[in-house]
Amino acid sequence: MTAAPADTGSGTLTGMPTSQQNQSYWNTTGVTKTYSHPIDLAWLGEPSDRARILDYGCGYGRVTALLHDAGWTGVEGVDVAAGSVDRARREHPELTFRVIEHPPALPYADSSVDAVVLFAVLTCVPADDDQRRLVGELHRVLRSGGVLYVSDYPLQGDRRNLDRYQAFAVRYGRHGVFETGDGAVCRHHTREWLLDLLGAFEVSATREIAVTTMNGNPATEEPRCRPGDGCLR
Numbered sequence: 001m002t003a004a005p006a007d008t009g010s011g012t013l014t015g016m017p018t019s020q021q022n023q024s025y026w027n028t029t030g031v032t033k034t035y036s037h038p039i040d041l042a043w044l045g046e047p048s049d050r051a052r053i054l055d056y057g058c059g060y061g062r063v064t065a066l067l068h069d070a071g072w073t074g075v076e077g078v079d080v081a082a083g084s085v086d087r088a089r090r091e092h093p094e095l096t097f098r099v100i101e102h103p104p105a106l107p108y109a110d111s112s113v114d115a116v117v118l119f120a121v122l123t124c125v126p127a128d129d130d131q132r133r134l135v136g137e138l139h140r141v142l143r144s145g146g147v148l149y150v151s152d153y154p155l156q157g158d159r160r161n162l163d164r165y166q167a168f169a170v171r172y173g174r175h176g177v178f179e180t181g182d183g184a185v186c187r188h189h190t191r192e193w194l195l196d197l198l199g200a201f202e203v204s205a206t207r208e209i210a211v212t213t214m215n216g217n218p219a220t221e222e223p224r225c226r227p228g229d230g231c232l233r
Helices: 019-026 062-069 082-091 128-141 160-172 191-199
Strands: 055-058 075-079 097-099 113-119 142-152 178-180 185-187 207-212 216-226
Touching: 055 062, 055 128, 062 075, 062 113, 075 082, 082 097, 113 128, 128 142, 128 191, 160 178
Parallel strands: 055 075, 055 113, 075 097, 113 142
Antiparallel strands: 142 216, 178 185, 207 216
């Protein structure tokens, strides 16, 4: 895999919560949320019980269970929120889940994972530097030719989102970062930023799909896939 390109962005901005600071929401209110983002299993290829699949930011294990039921029996879910992992273990006791103790660091060897699923996780990591560290760690554990399947939110064009982008732009110093009504700090992204962030991978496919957010609002997501040296969907 090639190294990620040098970045000239602003990094962690004044007032931007770190991923650790944002964890309090995901260990309390976030544990109660229901997610419905669709996954296209065909983007991961033919199911194999020999493949090691990582569902990073697994929440209560919905996608982990879908992958397992589809034949990806080597899947494991990991999350920074112990409360979400506890829920995942209760709802799917037959599956393997792990709390990430020192995010984004993973307890896996270099090039030891065949595929990583990263669904609506970057939106929960608003700071540039935290996103870079996360993607860098995923790049480390993925084998050459592995798949990184990313599905996350581009900037939205509806009035509700435009108003909250504007309302929080000064506080967080980044257009697209905002607070939800129940206390989460989230981020929607420009496509240019996502391509730069994921620049160490070779993009194979992108598409925009309609989704429902964790608070029941309509939105679009842009999945991306890169096989060869990795995959983003």
